[in-house]
Amino acid sequence: MTSITPIINGVAVTVEVPDRVTLADTLRDKLRLTGTHVACEHGVCGACTVIVDGLAVRSCLMLAVQADGAAITTVEGLSKNGKLSALQDAFRRHHALQCGFCTSGILTTMHALLLEEPDAGEHRIREVLSGNLCRCTGYIPIVEAVLEARAAYAQAESGA
């Protein structure tokens, strides 16, 4: 057992974790943040993606012990005060989800992208999105939603 203190969605949390346990399992089972999903546990599908120190990371491939001191954003941290973020809202309006199982990982991945590149074009969005699998939507509504959400990120960046 190792004691770690990551900052999760803005709050420092100390947990004891066995060395062999992944960050995904720790978030889900220990911290009950079950919005992070696992769909392959071998780093391909992207369902488990969370943002670690600004980077989209597959939490099924990262050990919990590696997360000590890291700032982690999960899907639960994307909406503020019970209000959907611009990205989440665009997902809803564009029907960019059906079963929702891939959705958390796609939201975190796209959130990390738009924070860095609020002007990402369709090509770039698809390129980054290709690391996440969705079986339901065919991706088209997801791309539409992300394209629309860009404006909110650009506005936030320019401080407007």
Add this chain to the structure above:
Amino acid sequence: MNRPNAYIGSAVDRIEDERLLTGKGTYVGDLNLEHLLHAAILRSPVSHGLIRSIDVSAARALAGVRAVITANEIGDVPIIPIRQHPVPEGERFRQPVIASGKVRYVGEPVAIVVASDPAIAEDALELIVLDIEELPPLADYVTAARNECLLFEEAATNRAATFRARMGDADAAFAQADYTRKERFSVQRHTAFPMETRGLLAEWVDATGHMTLYGVTKVPFFNRRVLAQMLGIEISAVDLIEVDVGGGFGARGEFYPEDFLVPFAARYVNGNVRWIEDRREHLMAMNHAREMYAEMEIACTKEGAVVGIRGRIDIDLGAYARTNGFTTPRNVVQFVSGPYYIPNLAIDAHSFVTSKTPTGTYRGPGRYESSFFCERLLDMAATDLGIDPAAFRLKNLIREEQLPRPLATMMDLDATWQTELDNGAYPIVMQRCLDEFGWQEKIKLQGQLIDGRYHGVAVGNFVEGGAGGRSENASMTIEDDGMVTVAIGSTALGQGLKTVMSQIAADALSLPIERIRLLHGSTTLLTDGVGSFHSRATVMGGSAILLAAEALLDLVRNEVGMRLDVPAANTSFSDGKVEAAGKSFALQDFAGLSVEKTFINTKLTYSYGAHAAYVAVDAATGEVEVLDYVTVEDVGRVINPATLHGQVLGAVVQGLGSTFLEHLQYDENGQLLTGSLADYLLPTATDFPNIRSVSLGLRPCPNNPLGAKGAGEGGLIAVGGVIANAIASALRSLRVQPCDLPLSPPRLWRLIAEARSAEMSR
């Protein structure tokens, strides 16, 4: 204000989304119970063999292990029934819930371990010593068909069932035909692959003898009956609860071995047990689909009227006949003619058991495959006869006045197996697809080499059966807070069911949609129900809601009549207000009134439509780019255009995955070679960006009060045939004929190379 049809037909935002977008969805793996134990399953590592011994002593001794269960502990091993399309000869090939004596595929359950922690359960699996005497593998249907080695000795054959469909006199039609052509086709083994793997949580309460099973979907009432019987307890002592579900597509929710093993284990250890499938397990344990080989022949007049199709299809069923293992074999023979007027048909399909994972349904079962065979034959015939492929199809489509029209007769089977196409304007919808697609312009590009790639186009048509399963229940209860609780037997697998059903209920009750509280899928809600499969949820559940609403409003009318002493008929409803004889009531004044109704329907619905594709083929690499893909379909009545549009797009991309990418491959020993997402390729966001779809409510279905037809599979059905035809159109100068799916770059490259060398030697 009365608002007839305010919600039906409009793109209402999904009620499901807010929870799912904020990480508040609750899938079975997210459930937490006190004292939860965890299960892991030992699966056969060999494809065919006799179990000599299973030594579980070391596993049992591991700290944290609560139980290790094999066939021994279960005793009389239950056999899983066939839910859909059972035939007597198929009964011999049903699957036991755990291997006893013999294993028949890699992945077959042999033991289940229960431990305090999932990691300990998995550790314990490695301590079980399994001694299996290997038998010859039956890794393909050709080996199986020889019957030299039998998977089931008692059956004395590896042929599990034969389905035969007939119409007219095919042999006579072929004997007289101006033109015939025979070809071989194959469709590869692949699978539905929902993003959430399976999972179950069984809660056993010893004091009351009650079993609650979470993580079920699709057909909870059927599965409850099966489970209760297998456990030897009353049906009322078993409840199946549906939580959020991460996709189904035909494969999830059937009664699998684990649907017995996990609850059995919970009762065995007298506790709560959870099992979550991992992805490798999923690929070897969940239903596979679609592997078949066909020899098909078409006959036409020289003017281009198709007069017959005949052929033989051999199906690799896998090791057992599962709950819906015969649905695909039945569909594939019955649906070859699709929406076309083909007067003479003779198609046989033989299902062979092999030592591979059993197969079941995947979206558009048998229809994707038969459409591939039929559409390919149509294009070959059109090309040979020198007729434009679109004109050829328009000529052979069933005309509106020819409907309803029966499909080919399923031989030696009763009336419940027979079906007829209901209604529709097939040529009009195909023409609309051609127009949306820009056929007149694009056909000019066919076969042309543009910027180093060959361009090609194709069009095809499909019908999609819906509303199977005969009945559905819905109940409605007026609550104290003015809400109406609506419960339906239909289940939600991620398709937006809650939204669509709420729209229907809100319109039927003239209530704002916010005042509908929709519940679904659990056996606790209704006396009986069926579920969601065969594109049935909207039609069947929706029609049941209409019946329940009518009955509920009748109760309210009577109550008003009694209270005011006026004729009940004079009561009006709008926006939650009830008015009669100048008096007005709020709906909650009638709190407690409650009804449950059953909608019964024996006729299937047939939505239909057309797909068109424009592709570019790189002859140097075999790579294909889909430049444009257009679908137009008529679903009778559209309830929610946005959710429907999403379903169609998703289905098309699944179909493109089936056509280009997805392939479950085995070696000659029956070992699965594609057990991870590194080997099993799914479509990604960069693969197929250019898809357009139009959904119409052109011809309401005459067979249900909603006028709706089952939809959601049609986007997939025609993809294989249309894409293969577009590739053939692109490569017409090389005379390449893609007949075997998937059309992966190496395969296509080989076809092109072969065509070129044939050209050289000519």
